Amino acid sequence: MKFLRFIWRNATRNKRRAILTVISISVAIVTICILQTIVVAFSSGARASDASRLVVRNKVSLMLPLPLAYQQRIESMAGVKAVTWWDWFGGNYQDKKNFFAKIAVEAESYFRMYPEFEIPKDQMSAFLADRRGCVIGQKLSEKFGFKLGDTVPIIGDIYPAPSGDTWEFVVKAIYTTTKIGVDENRMFLHWKYLDERMTELSRGGLIGVYTIQIDDPSKAAAVAKAVDAEFENSPEQTLTETEESFQMDFVKMWGNIAFLVRVIGAAVVFALLLVAANTMAMAARERTAEIAILKTLGFRGALLGSLVLAESLMLTIVGWAIGAGLAWVVCLGVSGMISRFLPTFALTLAPIALSLVIAVVIGAVSGVFPALHAARTRIVDAMRKVA
């Protein structure tokens, strides 16, 4: 600790260079944190998935439905514990800009299978008792000011409304969640209500996707294979996969985001390393004579090397602290703007921790050669340069 002031003074002796270096590090840390947060947000669905759940969809396309009649056959298969189903409802609240996911679910079985949506019992009962009822997430409720008992008009696009253009759903329950990666911006409504309308249009008895709960997650592949085999000769063949894999399919629709982010991140880290290494190399070279003086006073090579290394780490860690703070502010500001695409976009500890590791590694790598130079400098040689 007694050397801390000495390290700080050395790190900031060339103020302009120190400030520019810290700014470079901060900007890089902001970039790394945001990119990492984007990846996390894109894969949040996959992270929130459960290993004991499989998703069964139409083999040809996710856009095509499956018959409700498959439910009983799936339910009777070995290894299957429970079955539920749901459908993407689509529709818009007032305007297309007000996007949020609206999902028609088989209410009782769905919420039994997805305990991560935490709903008060009385509200759940109210929802189940009203076919026009809906469940909304806490964040959605806050965003649009929806309260229990409010009627939410949804303009139908995929599914035409019973009368006019607009479906009307009554908010009967508001869910919260404690599970990381679960979105609180969704709206759930009764599939039965939707099916009534579709039956009127002679398109009843169809569902979007089945979700299966299995007894043993280690047998997921075998059960998935068995389900697909069961419907191999049916008019609508199925594609069964784990819930995680199903969620990742959505991420892949955007391209290989993770790869792209890694490439950009690596470029940023490399550029950052050059900046930090250059700063430390210049700092150490300029101070060769001082290093010799300190050695003359009795400072050992190892101690001087450690001081130089600590100086490098101090610069990168100060840059990291500023960058992490900025990233938090930026993410907070941006999350509202991009919630339509990435509802779970929020800076978490993981990117901050990753950026800290990167900062420490860069500090160490950029400081190691100047530190070795300081440790190995011979007093007499360096003193000749002074003279």
Added chain:
Amino acid sequence: MGAVHIRNLRKVYRREAQQVPVLDGLSIDIAEGDFVALMGPSGSGKTTLLNLIGGIDQPTSGEVVVSGTDIGRMKGGKLAKWRSRNIGFIFQLYNLIPVLTAFENVELPLLLTKLSKKERREHVMASLGVVGLTDRIDHYPRQLSGGQEQRVAIARAIVSDPALLLADEPTGDLDAKSAQEILTLLQRLNKEFKKTIVMVTHDPHAAERASRLVHLDKGVLEATPATAAAAR
């Protein structure tokens, strides 16, 4: 403590394929409490001798015993530790650390000790008191005159209370008045604080302040007449 005994000291530098002898079988004794002025033309080996006595260079052969320790056999961390306890260095260009205040510069050698912050402060203030700069403790080197900088450097040299002070042209970069002040201070350290001092200088007036004059030429000692200071 502070006595120096040198026997058959040789120092040869290598410059590419050539061997350049700087000190050639030099022997000298410097008694405890002595104030020796080392004079000689450029390249005569004065600074090399000073570096060898201070343990910042290694002899090619021969014996360098300082305060009873044969430092020619010591290396690395052990030698650094010995240096920090036994030797105070004073340079021509002061060589203060520009980002540290006068106080912090003087404190530097004490950071290597186990002294508490309070004890370090007491030692630093005592040293700065000896050189008469207690009113400049928060000044950076750039805010001090050359003479003041050299006084801070002297305070740094004596703060760990070494028995032997090695001064390499301590007045070489100072005006006449400041030079006289520094020489008076060195004399005081020798007489009052019983420091053994070896001073390299080109200046005959500076050398007069020493109690003994040693001439070096081409790495060999010449006759050593007594100085005026010794006569007094």
